[in-house]
Amino acid sequence: MPLISPPALLQAYLSQSPPHRPSNRAPTETRPIHLNVGSLTHCNGSSLVKIGESTIVCGIRAELLPVSEIPHYRASDNARQGRTRTATTIEEDDDEDSDNTYDPNPLNNLLVPNLELNTNSHPSFPANIAPSTTAQSLSQRLLSLLHSSRLVRPSDLSIRYSSEQSASTALDPDDEAYIEPERDVLKAYWTLYIDCVALSYGGEAGMFDAALMAVVAALRDVRLPRARWDEDRKTVLCDANFANARRLRLRGLPCPLGFGVFVPDPRLRVGAEGQGRVNGAVQGKSEGAATVLIDIDSFEDDVCEEKGNVVVDCSNSKNKILKIEKVGGHGRLDAKAMKDVIRRAEARWTEWNAVLETALRSAGACASSVYHLVHRAGKTQQHDKEQAQKYNHDGSNITITSTGAQ
């Protein structure tokens, strides 16, 4: 429904007491996160995140990249690295240790996040054309955050090989047939294709929040099969046994929070207060001043000129800021307000952590299905209950004999 003057409407809502938004939330109130993990059959890890009207499905598919396929690959570096990093240190390396060994270069192409915004999710994206600038920028922001937060450890994505020195090969080094045994040599990498599909678009800020949460949840859900290098066939073979699969050991848990700064039209403020007040303090008590809105939806996303995003990580009881981003506007947001946003992002992290842990636990317990989420994330609770019952009584035993066409 197109509005004639969206800023005036938002201003009217915010000037109520207590101020609230068209979605009936307080200016600093966030929307609940709905999450479901492990519901797609053909993925190594998958998740579905729904925050308000933004819904994103993320599926992670792992494929293999043998080092022989990498152009200009230098085996010497990795052999040296491999020797210093034995099996025990891989198990034990903590954040400090691996910080030094994080080499972004091989990881650059191993994580391939793409966000697809198609016309299915919003009418503003035409069908069957190249990705819009919004989709491109969201994908790039996801990629850069994955690297800057060092979420995935390179050691988790590498497949190493040590040749066993059997009696027959343990010959004299001077012998011609002697093959130098390979010790812990890197043979291949896992490549993670992280594909996000938007089922419903809810503004750029909301989409980034939902997409990042979906990616993190799907990464937590990833199971990589146990892989070994087969020296005879010169290829990587994987163990189909699911019990032998391993998870990724992620570093921390990023949590995004989008915000917008709403500055009412000066003309409206003249009407409201009888005089033009341009320099209202941010979040000041006076009506007409700029207001910080947390977790903005698509309507507010269109109205706010000044928007931003904070990504924090509070795991291991350390509060880390992974990213602060702010675009547009004329700098109506001061440091004090920014601190307040960060505090809210930390609160959001606690909520997100709890949601994620619950979802991961329940995913292991039952045979999962997207249905569980869509059903939970439906418009109202009441409606969902009805739908769930219908699924049971209506779907079961549809025998057509009674209505037979003959």
Next chain:
Amino acid sequence: MNDRRRINGPASGTQPVVFENKSKALGRPQRSRKPNELRKIFLQTGLVPAAAGSAYLELETPSSTRSFIPTTSTIKLSCAIQGPKPLPRNSSFSPNLQLSASIKFAPFATRQRHGYLRDNVERDLGSHLENALNGVIIPDRYPKSALDVTVMVLEGEEDCLWNEEHGQERGISGVGLMNVLAESINVAVAALIDAKVDCLDLLSSGVAARAADSETDLLDPCPSEHEALACACVVGYLPARNEVVEVWSKMAAGKGREQVAEDLVDAAIKAARGSHKILTEVIKESLKHSIKTKHSANTKTTNDVEMKT
């Protein structure tokens, strides 16, 4: 050539995973349903707020533990309708509604990773869907307008088990795609009704197949449960008018096949009647729900704010 607008993987490309012990223990799932029994369908409308109409459909998930070589998969579809909207200015006058329907597989929908660009299979399925929907929409109610129907396949069905070679010697292939098409028609119709587009009837669709060396018609066949299917057929059917608007069948040619084809179409119509029941139920549900929310919105007064102008 690389798509420069997306993030591409390693330049040399990657290899899919090869499993060494494709455990022989993994048996073929058996069809536990009766031949004339459909799988359970979950269908809900109105999940995409920005779209004029939308629906989500999911077939029942067989209770299997998670594994790297899944023996079965389900169908998960999301459909959104945009429009009826005015035709772009530069297009010529059209007295009828311009319908365009497309089906896109998500990259993670099937065993083989799908690209983002539309491939031939998707184009083919899209044109089948468009044909079927053209048979039910009343186009002259919407002159000079366009209607976009997009179906996103989040999970599609496979023709054979993972531990089998593709392109089996016996039987036909593509039954999985037929199932996807049938459910796409069903979900698109639910979304059309949600968008309140004028239709002749409630179109519904179903699939029937026959296993090799068998004379029984199987409704809603799950391809991974059968070693070889001899013939299969999908129809789009208007129950009130007793009209078939879309047929797609696959079978070997031969003597006496005409009767088989006829029987198969009849069986597929039975399956379509089954889906029709669910469609009616879901539409009733969503209507009731929309009336209820409208009523509660009317009684709530807190939503009204006075605008100072």
